[in-house]
Amino acid sequence: MDSNIILGIVITIAVIIPVVILATSGKRKQKRSIEKFRKFATSNGLELSEFDCCDLGLIGIDSKGKKLAYMPKGSDGIIIDLHDAKSCNSRTSSENTQGEIIDKLVIDIEFKEGKGTKILPLFSSENKLALDAEKVITEKWNRTIAANLA
Secondary structure, three states: OOHHHHHHHHHHHHHHHHHHHHHHHHHHHHHHHHHHHHHHHHHOOOOOOEEEEOOOEEEEEEOOOOEEEEEEOOOOOEEEEHHHEEEEEEEEEEOOOOOOOEEEEEEEEEEHHHOOEEEEEEEEOOOOOOOOOHHHHHHHHHHHHHHOOO
C-alpha cells in the first residue's frame, strides 16, 4: 500500500473519532438532563404533555394541570401554576441598536394581582455563539403558555 494512502486513512480516523466521541457524549448529557427533568416534574405531580431542551435549560407543561416546569442548567427547577399567571410575552434583547444580533431570548410571565413577573431565560449569547432553533422554541412556548393561561 502506498504511504500516502495509509497517512490519509490515519488522519481521517484521527479526525472522525473525536467528533463521534463528542457527539455521543453530548447526547448522553442531554438524556441525563431530560431524565432529571422528568423526575423533577413527576415528583411535583406533573404529567408533562410536552417539553423542550433549550440552550439554558428545559421547559415543559402539564396542560391538564395548567402548570409549567422550568429547569435551568445546573440549577433547581421551578413550577409555575398558570392559574396564577395573567399574561406571557417572549422577548429578545439585542447587542446593537439595529437589533441585528440577538443577545438573549426570554419568556416573561406576569402574575395576577401584582405578584410580579417571572423571567425564564431560554438563550444567551454568553453560553452559545449562534442561535439554532431557540427563536422558534421561544415563540412556540410563548404561544403554548398563552393558550394554557386560565
